[in-house]
Amino acid sequence: MLIVILAGVLLAFLAPLLYRWLGRYVSIPMALYPLSAFVFLASYLPQVLSGETINVVYRWAPALNINLHFYIDGLSLFFALLVTGFGTLIMIYAGGYLKGDPLLGRFYLYLTLFMVAMAGVVLSGNIFCLFVFWELTSLSSYLLIGYKHNKQESRDAALQALMVTGAGGMALMAGLLLLGMAGETYTLSDLLHKRELVTSHDLYLPLLVLILIGAFTKSAQFPFHFWLPNAMAAPTPVSAYLHSATMVKAGIYLLARLTPVLGGTEVWHYSLMTAGGITTLLGALLAIQHTDLKAILAYTTISALGILVTMTGIGSAPALQAMLVFLLAHALYKGTLFLVAGNVDHATGTREIGQLQGLGKGMKTTAVAAMLAAMSMAGVLPFFGFIGKELLYEAALGATAFKAVLFAVSFFSGMVFAAVALVLGYQLFWRRKARPTPLRHSLSPALFWPPLILASTGLVFGLFPAPLVTPVLRRAAEAMLGVEQLFELALWHGFTLVLGLSLLTLLMGYVVYRYSKRLLSYSSRFNILYKLGPDRVYGLAIKGLLLGSTSLTRIIQNGYLRVYITVMIITLIGLLVLVKNQSQLELDLSQSTVTIMDVRLYEVVLFILILPALLFLIRVRSRLTSIAILGMIGYSGALYFVLFGAPDVAATQLLIETMTVVVFVLVLHKLPQFRFVGSRFQRIRYMIVSVLFGAMMTYVTLLVKQYPLVSGLKTFYGENSYLLGHGRNIVNVILVDFRALDTLGETTVLGVAAIGIYAMLKLRMDKDH
Amino acid sequence: MQHLILVLPLLIPLYGAILCLFFWRKLGVQRVIGVATQLSLCAASAYLLSETDQAGILTTHIGNWEAPFGITLVADLFSSLMVVASAVVGIAVFVFSLRGLSNARLLYGYYPLLLLLQMGVNGVCLTGDLFNLYVWFEVLLICCFVLIALGGSKPQLEGSIKYVTINFLASSFLLIGIGMVYGILGSLNMAELAVLIRAAEDNHGLITLASVFFLIGLGIKSAIFPLFFWLPASYHTPPIAISAFIAGLITKVGLYTLIRLFTLLFVLNQDIVLPLLLVASGLTMVVGVLGAAAQVDFRKILSFHIVSQIGYMLMGLAIFTPLAIAGSIYFIIHNILVKTCLFLISGVVYRTNGSFTLKNLGGVYLFQPLLAAMFVIAAFSLAGIPPLSGFWGKFMLAKAGLEVGQFGLVATSLSVSILTIFSMTKIWNEVFWKKRPRTDVTADAAMAEINVADKPVIRLLHLPVLFLVLAILFIGLYAEPLVSLAFRASEQLLNSEIYINAVLLK
Amino acid sequence: MDILLPVLVGFLFAAGLYLILHRHFFKLIIGMMLFGLATNMFLFVIGRLTRGNTAIIAGTDQVASEPFADPVPQALLLTAIVIGFGVQAFAIVLIKRVYQVFGTNDLDDLDKTDRIHEKYPDKASE
Amino acid sequence: MNLFSVTLIIAIGTLSICLVLTAIRFAIGPTLPDRISAFDLFVANVIGIIAIYTELTGNADFIDVAIILSLFGFLGSISFAYFLMKRIR
Amino acid sequence: MKTFLIHTVISFVVAYQFFQRTDWLSYHARSAGGIFMLAFAVLWITTLLYNRAYFRKMPKAIFFILYILKEIFVANLRIAYDILKPRYAINPAVLAVPLDAKDDLSITLLACVVALTPGSIALDVRQDRRVLYVHMLYIDDDLDKAKHQIKHGFERRILELTT
C-alpha cells in the first residue's frame, strides 16, 4: 500500500522531467499510475465485499501515535476507487486540455500529488494520517487553482481556497486532537467502537464543532462555500476532478467516516441538516443567477454537497444509502459536465451561456456526453442520477423530523438541477439558432473520450445498479451504520409517490429553464445580499488584516530605539513588582539603619562626589568633558573596588576606563557638539522611567544583601588556590586556571571586537555617501 | 574520551578561526580552512549527539576542577541537538558564502567571525556554568554585532545600532541575574544551583526575582513580545548569508537557554512565571505574524516570522509538560533549518533578480523551478503543513496545550499558523507566481542574463538550499528519530536529577 | 556601606538608562558605559563586601585565612569589565560610523529599517 | 584604633576632600585644558588615597593599583591633549 | 646611560639574589636598599678602569638630583605660602630662554626639570630648537635675570651631564 502512495509521490515529482523527455506523451505514464492504482485497489474488492476490513500499518511517528495506517473497508474503498478511476480519465483529459502548455509537467506534478493525497485521505486508518493527506489536498489544490499564475484572479482564488480550507484544516486538527483525547486513540478502527466514550465526553461539543468546521470548509458548506466558485479559476480538469468529484467530497467522506463515532446526537443531526439545507438552497439559488458555465456548475455542486451533508445529518440508513448513491451519481455527471464545459471553453474560447449556441454539430461526441450527463443530473430514467434522486426523496420523506423542510429543499435543488441540465444538455448544443458559435478548432480524442466514458458509466450504472454498484455501496453504508446492510438498488420501484415527485421535479425544472431569463432579471435585486455575503466578508477580512497589521506594526515597530527600550524597562519593572508582591518580599530596613552608621568618611565623600558628577554628565554639552567625567566616575568606582579589597578589579577598571578614553579620543574628534533633542515632556517621561528603574535596582540589591551568603566557592578557592593552583592571587588563579574557559571566551570577545572595529572603520560598502 | 568530544565543538571552530586570522589576507586559504573546519565540526557534533544518545549525559570538568568549583561542560540530548543544528546550518551558510558574499566582506574577517559565532553558540549550549553561559553569550553576540555591521551600509548601520544597544542591555540583565543568583546562593554551577534552589527554604521569592532578570534578558535575546523590537529592525539588514545564519540560529539559542534555565533552575513559583510565559507566547505569535503580514520585503517577512515562531517555542516552555517541551525542542530544530533555508532562498532570489522588495520581483516560478520547489517546501514547512517538519512541532505543541486545557493558546497558535500560510503565500504569489514587473526583460532574457553571468555560481548557491531542504524533508517525512530524540531530551530536561547527578556525582 | 553602594548602584543605573533613552548618539554611548559600570558595581556589591582584605594569600601562608575578600565576584567582574570594554569600544566606533554616514546625531532619524516601506535602496547588500 | 591610624584616616579624609575640590574646578572649567588639569590632579589624589589606604590596611597588594594608575593617568592626560590638538587641526 | 642601566640591573639582581638565598620577606627594606647601593657603588668604582667619564658624571648626577629636589621643595613652600595668603603676589611672564643645549635629550631634560620646579613650566620649543618658552610665576620685571637663573641653574648642570 505504502508503495502505491510512494510511487505516486515519486511519479509526481518526476512529472516535470517526464514531460521534458516525453513531451505530449507524458499523459500516458501519468494516466497509467491511477489506472494501476485503481486495479490494485480493485483487487481488494473481493475481500472487502466479503465483509473484511484490511489494516496495513507502517510505523511513522510512533512516538506521537501517528502511523501510516491504511484502513480499507467498504467506504474507503468506494471513495478510493472513485478517486483513482476518475483520476485516470482526468489524467488523459488533462493531457489533451493543456497540450503544448510548457508547465504541463508541473500540472501533472500537482495533480498526481493531489490524487495521492486524496487516496491517502480516504484510505487512512489513523486520524492524523488522514489529516496529513487532508492538508496535502489543500496544498495541491492551491497550486492547481493558481495554475494560471500570471492572472491576478487565479492567484487570489488560490489563496482564498487555501485560506478557507487551511483554516478549516486547523480547526480539524484541533478537533481531531480533541477527538484523540476523548477517544484515547488515533486509530480509526479503534475509534469506531468508542462512540459512547466520545459523545459523552466533556469535549464532545467543541470537538464536533471543530471537526464540522473542517469538513464544511472543505466541502464548501455555507458559510464557507464562497471559495469554490472562485476556485473555478483553475483549469477545467482540476475543476472537474477536485472541485466537483473528489476533494470537495473529502469533507463528506470525513463526516461519513466519523458518523459511527460522532453521529447520532442531536447536535450532529441538527447542525448537519441546517448547514446542509442552507447550502443546498443557496447553491441552487445562486446557480440560476449565473451565466458562466463553470459558475453554474460550481453552484450546483455546492447545492449537491449540501444535499450530501443533509443526508449524512439525517443519519438514517436510507439517508446514508441515498447519500452514497447520490454522491456517486453526482461525481459521474458533474465530472462529465465540467469536462464538457472545458471542451466548450477550449473550442470556443468562452463560457458565457449567452454566447454559446448550436454547438452540437461541431462537437458531436461532447454533445452526446453532455446530454447523457445532463439526463443523469436531471434524474431521468434510466440514468443513475434517477436512482439517486429517488433515494434522496425517500430519505427526506422518511426523516423523523423536519420532513417537509428537508423534502422541500431536495425538491428545490432537484428542480434547479433539472433546469441546469436542460441548459447544458440541450440549450448549448441543440437549440436551433441562426448562427452557431464558431469553433476555433476541433477537439482531440483525449478531450472527448473521458466525458463520454464518464457519462456512459452513469448510464450503465443506472441500467445495472445491482451487480455493479450495490455490493460496494452496501459495504460502504455498513461502515457508516455499523450493521450489515442488505439494500438493493433498482432502477424501477414501481409507480410510487417518489416517482411522481421526480416527474414533477422535471416539470418544474423545465419551467425554471423556460423562464430563466426573467428569473435572472429578478435576481439582480438580490445583489445587495452579496455585499453582505461571506465572500465579501472574506475580502473585508483580508483587507482588514492587511490594514490592521500594517497599522499595528507601525505602532509597535515605530523605529524609535528609545521607545523600544522604554517598553523593555517598563516590562522589567512591572515583572519585578509583580514577583515582589506575589512572593511577599519585604525589605527589612531596621538592619540597614544599623549599618548606615558603619560608613567611612571617605566612602561618603566618594559617594557625594559621584552624584553631582552624574548630574553634570547628564547636563554637560561638551564631549570631551563628558568623557572626562565618565573617566572620573570610573576612577571613583575603581577606588571603591580598592577600598573593598579588589585590587585586580580596580586596576583593570582603571585601565579600561583609560582605554575607553583613548578610544573616544581617537575616534570621536570629528563628531559635532551635541544639542538637546527631544521635548521637555519626553525628557521628564524618560527621567521617571530611569529613576524608577534605578530605585528598583537599589531595592533589589538591598533585598539580596539582607540574607547571609554562604559561598562554597570562596572557601574552596581560598584553600586550594596556592596548593593546587600554585598562585597566591586567588583572583588571577580563578582567571587563568579555575575558570580559564571564561577568560578564553573573554579574550575571544576582545579579539572579535578588534576585528569588528577594523572592519567598521575600513570597510565601506556604501559608495553613495 | 568524553573530555575530548565535549570540547571539540568549541576547539574546532576556535582553531579554525585562529588559522584564518593567521592567513588574514589569503581568502583561498581561509576557504579551505573553513571547509575543513565545518566538515570536522559536523562530524564532531554528530558524534557528540550519538554518544549522548547512547551514554546519557556527558560531562567534562574543564581544568579538572571538581564540579561546583570549576567550569563543567555538559552535553545532554538537547544541547547536543543544538550543536548539531548549528553545525548543519553552519555548513550550509558556509557553502553559500563561498560565492554569496562579496570578497570585500570576506577580506574583513567574515570567516573567522562565522566560526567564532559557532563556537559561541556551542559554548552556550554545552556549558554547565551560569557565568560561563554569559561569556559565551557575549562571544556570540559580539560576533553578531560585527557580522551585522560588516560592510557598513546604511541599513546595516541603522540596524546594528538598535541591535547593539538593546542586546547590550539584555546582556546586562543577564549579568545582573547571574550576580543575584551568586549573591543569593553562592554558586555558579548550574547543577549545584539546581540542588540549592530546590533545597532553599526562605528565599524562594528572591530566586524568582532573579529569574525575572533572566526572563527579560533572555527574552530580549530570543525576541519575545514585548522585547523583540530589535529583531525586525536589524535582522534583514546584513548580506543574506549573515542574516540567514543569525536569523536561523541565534534567537533559538536564547530560547534554548530560557528552556534550560527554567527547567533546571527556576522551577519554583511556577504559578507566577508560567502564566506570564503563556501570555507572552501567545502575543509573540500574534504580533509577529501580523507584522509579517504587513511587510512588503522578502527578508522582513521572514524576520517577523522569526518572532512569531519564537512564540511557538515559548509555548512549549509555558505549558511545561514533557510533550510540550519536546514540541519546543522539535520546533527549535525545525525552525533553525527552515529559517536559514528561507533566508538563503531570498538570497538566491536577490542574486538572480536584484531585489528583495516583493513589488519588484516576480516570475521566479517560471525560470527557477527548482528554487520555487524548494521554497514551497520550506515555506509550507514553516507554516506547518503536514507532512513537512513544521507540522510535527505544531502538532506536539497543540496536543500538549489541549491536554492541559490551554484552549485559548492552542486556538491562537493554530490561527497564527493560518496567517503564516497567508504571508508565505504572499511571498509565493509576489515573488514566484506573479509576472515579472520589468516588462522590458522577459523571463527568457533574464535566464540568458544569468546563464552568461554566473550560472555555476547560482548552482553553487542552490547547493546549500537544497541541502537544507533535504534536511527539512528528512525531519518532516521521517520525523520519528527527531521526535523521539526530542521526547528523550525533554525527559532529561524535566528530570533534573539526571542532570544533577551527571554533573555532581562523578 | 551596606546602604551606600546599593544606592550608588541605583543612581548609576538611573543615569545610564536616562542617557540611553536620550536621543543623542553621544549620550547613548555614554549611557551604555554608565549602565555597564552600574552592572559591574552591582555585581561587586551583590557579593558580600569586606573592607581592606584582598583575595590574595598573604605572606608564607598556604591557604587563605579569613577574613579575605570573596574572589568569585571579583573574577566575574574582571571578565565582565573586559567584555564590556570590547562591546563598548565596538559601539563607539559604530556610532562614529553612523554619524559619518548619516550626518545626524539624533537617534530618532534612524527609523527606516523598521518601516514597512523602507527608504533605503534595495541594492546595498548581497 | 591608635593615633597612627587616626592620622591616616585624617589624611585619607583630607585627600578625599581634595578630590571634591578638584571636581569643583573640573565643573567650573572654564576651558577644556582646565578640566584636564583638574583630571590630572584628581588622578594624583586617587594615587595618594590608594597609598594611604595601603598603609591603613597594612596590605601591600593595594599599592600595585597605584603603580598602574601612575602609568595610566599619564595616558589619560596625553589622550586629552591629543584630542585637543586634533580638534584644532 | 647604557652603563647606568646595566649597573642598575646588576645591582638589582645582586640584591634580589641575596634575599633569595635567605628569606626575602623577613628583611627590611633598609638592608635591601643597602645591598643595592653597595653593589651599585662597587660597580661605579670599577668603571674607573674603563669608563672615566661615567665615573666622573655619577656624583654630578646625584648632586643634580639633590639640587632639583631642593629646588622643588623650596619653590613648593613658596607657592604654598602664596596660595594660603589671602592675596597672592604673583607676577607671571613667558620667557624665551635661548638654548645652548643642542641635542634632544638635553632639551627634554631641561624642559622637564623646568616643569618639575613649581612656578614654572615649559610651554614649547621653537622650531629651530634655539629657544625654550617658559612660563614663570615670580618675575621681578627683569626677564633676563630669570633667564639667567634657568640657564645657570639647570642648563649648565644638564650640559655637564650630557656632554
Add this chain to the structure above:
Amino acid sequence: MKTLILAVAIRIFIPIFVFFSLYILIRGHNHPGGGFIGGLICAIGFIFHTMTHGPKETSNTFFTVRYYRLTPERGQGFLLHKLIILYKNLFRKEEVRTGSEWHKRQFRIDPIFIIASGLFLATTSGVFSLLANQPYMTGVWADYYLPIIGKPGTPILFDLGVYLLVLGVVLKITFIMAEE
C-alpha cells in the same frame, strides 16, 4: 601632536613600559596583575608613539621585521635556501648588507597576527592535558620554582596568551583609529 619633548620622553618610556608590563605579567599569579593588565601596559607605550608619530611610523619602527633575501640558485633545495637566508640574517648581517645578490625585504607584523598568536597560545595551553586523556585545560606544572615567576605551568602560558592578545587588540584598535 609632534612635540620634541614628548617624542624624546616616549622613546625612553617605551622600554620601561614593556619591561614593566612583563613584570606585571609574570607576577600576576601571586600579586595583582596578570596577562590582561600586562598586555594593556605594554600597549600604552605604543599608543603614545602612535599619538605623537602616527600609526605608520609606529608600525615601521616596532612592528616591521627587516631581512635580506637571496634569489634561489638553480638546483638548490628549498629548505637549504631558506636555511641559508635564516643563517645569514641572524649571524652575518654585515656580510649580507654589502653583498649585491641580497635584496632587502621587510615583513610587517600586523597586530592581527599578535591577536591570533595570543589566542593560539591561550587555547593550546589547555590542549596538552587533553592528549593525556585529562579534561581540557588541566594544569600541567613543572616541579621547580623560578625566581619572580614562581612555578611554571600551562596556566602561566595561558596568561601569556592573554597578554599577547590584549596587546594585539589594543594595537590594532589604536592603529586603525589613529589612521582615520
Add this chain to the structure above:
Amino acid sequence: MLNNLDSFLLKETISSVFILVGVAFMLIATIGLLRFPDFYIRMSAITKGSTLGLGLILAGLGIYFDHPAMLLKVVAIISFTFMTAPVAAHVLSRTAVQNKIPFWNKTNLTDFQSYLKKEHRSEKKVDEERAK
C-alpha cells in the same frame, strides 16, 4: 623586644609625618587649583605640588612598610610620576597655547609675542590653503 617596639613606633611616626606633609602639599595644591586666575598659572603652580605631595606620601609608605618589595614599588611610582608629570604638564600647556587659551591679563608676554604671531599666522595660512 623593646628595641623592636621602638623601631616600630619610630617608623610609624616618621611615616605619618611624611604623609601629613605630603597631604598638606596636596591640599594646598588643590586649593591653588581653585584659586589661581588662569590656566598657565595653575599649571605652573599645581601639578608639581601634587607630585611632591605624592612623593612624600609614598616615601612615608615605603618607610612604614620597610620591605624590599614595597621599596621597589614606591621607587617605581615615584620615578614614574616624576618622569611623567612634567611631560604631561608640558604637553597640556603647549596644547593650551595652541588652542588659544588666554593668559591672565597681568602676564608679561613680551617674549612670547613672536611665537604667538607665528602660530597665528601659520594657522591662517593653513586656512587659506584649505580655502583654495
